[in-house]
């Protein structure tokens with residue numbers, strides 16, 4: 001069997017270091033908001049090229065707490081509009097709804113699957129306050145153009161970097177372009193914890209102060225509450241796991257890029273469209289997503305040969321029951337993407353012979 005992603009094999013590579021780090025936390029007797037978290041925040045901020053990083057419980061909370069902080073700071077208010085790609089993972093949109101802000105679903109570029117500055121510009125109204133670009137599948141959005149547009153219209157920018165740790169434009173990483181970057185360290189993400197975890201990156205001292213409090217009951221000082229906060233802390237064990245895995249992230253990214261390069265160079269089949277790549281450094285290949293009008297057939301064909309594939313994602317947000325008000329809306333590009341996409345196995349621990357097998361099978365589909 002060729003698994004889609006073998007998490008056990010991925011973490012086994014670092015098991016000595018992970019177990020040592022785990023023992024270090026157990027022996028310390030300090031399990032929440034301690035040295036591991038402080039060190040991880042410093043190391044992750046440096047990795048991203050941001051002044052601050054704040055660990056939180058998961059990626060969804062990283063998005064929710066950023067928008068919440070802007071509300072607390074009086075920069076945005078209930079009912080304001082947030083521009084978000086219509087084809088994103090539901091979490092980006094849930095974070096907007098959770099703050100009683102209004103998601104404005106914008107169709108992505110059909111090649112990159114990301115927002116474009118033009119698409120955003122057409123959707124800006126008097127109520128627009130935030131742009132929330134999502135670097136989907138690991139490819140960074142056109143941040144230079146988006147930041148220019150944001151500046152022109154005085155809009156805030158929150159980058160959803162949950163799939164794009166380390167993706168760059170001109171050497172500047174995802175999460176350091178916008179006002180804030182929101183990251184998930186869900187185990188299957190490019191930088192994955194061994195449980196739930198997330199973080200925010202920002203250069204703003206003010207946001208750093210507010211979000212640090214919001215994640216911990218709205219408190220900077222024990223038993224003194226400045227905000228009606230939540231409990232969304234990143235615990236010491238997960239911070240310690242992430243510190244180990246951050247050391248290896250660069251080599252994992254290089255390996256992902258190598259596998260993607262092989263797929264891109266060697267998959268040749270008129271029934272399959274390969275992913276569009278803007279620049280090599282701009283894509284960290286969280287997922288390798290091909291398109292086919294015969295998607296179901298392709299998935300079944302690969303399954304017959306024990307190759308696991310997944311669909312990211314089968315139902316677009318505007319067709320979800322949770323957003324039944326939107327169910328009648330038509331988003332042709334988004335719907336076409338959801339009908340045609342299929343994610344091939346892309347695992348940094350994948351063997352060359354398994355890569356060969358996937359390529360050969362995909363090339364033999366209907367041929």
Ligand SMILES: *Cc1c(COP(=O)(O)O)cnc(C)c1O
Nearest residue numbers: 058059060089091092162184186
């Ligand atoms: C994974 C993901 C999230 C949410 O992260 P969690 O840690 O699972 O809460 C948000 N946005 C995108 C695009 C994601 O892929």
